[in-house]
Amino acid sequence: TQQWEQDAQRWNDQWQSIVNSHRSRLGLAQVERVRDYVLTERPWLACDPSLGPWPSDDPSVFQTGAWLLPDPNPLEAELEAFLQAGEPPVYFGFGSIRAPGDLSRAMLEAARALGRRAILLRGWADLGAALDEPDCMVIGEVNHQALFARVAAVVHHGGAGTTHAAT
Structure with missing residues (x-):
């Protein structure tokens, strides 16, 4: 056809x-x-x-199962310090998905409601651009394999690689 x-x-x-x-x-x-x-x-x-x-x-x-290679990249020192400064935070990342401007604030408030700090992956939505809070860290590209093992929960967009790293 x-x-x-x-x-x-x-x-x-x-x-x-x-x-x-x-x-x-x-x-x-x-x-x-x-x-x-x-x-x-x-x-x-x-x-x-x-x-x-x-x-x-x-x-x-x-x-075959997922095809993912191990990521040898270490977490940045600032992220390491944030992780070590308290209980495991909640990770939020929507990758390439665009998001409304107040979504970052809603994510931080959701983590706070659980008594947790938050890590926001900036992504294409530029999450967290306006946030400057001591219990929230905004990051860029990161080794999901290393990070996800150290957070309390992962809230993400459902992409194949992120989903596999979160399992």
Whole structure:
């Protein structure tokens, strides 16, 4: 159908020159339709079975689990000091989701209602930009694997990588 052809063209537009450049360096033949080359008869599903189980009696898909590499980056000294200064805080991060201006204040108040401090990931919503409170730390990019093990709760946007790091 026309939709499948358009999809195949999008794959080519995005990846064909990159794929074929690497293949040329390896002495391999060029790929005419990237989608046909990449998608196999038995696709791999890179999703944690606890979050998105595939029926075990369906052999048409191979579920691998999530593909995440360990993040060796340490937490910044200021964040370490905040974590060590009291009980584990609540982490809030909405990644690429835009948010209303008062959401940061609502998050901080929710943490306070639980008797907790808060860590707000700035993200694309620029959360916490106006907050200057001793019980709230606003951070940029962070090693979720290292941080999530040290917080009381994780409130986030549901992205695949963040969800896996939080499990």
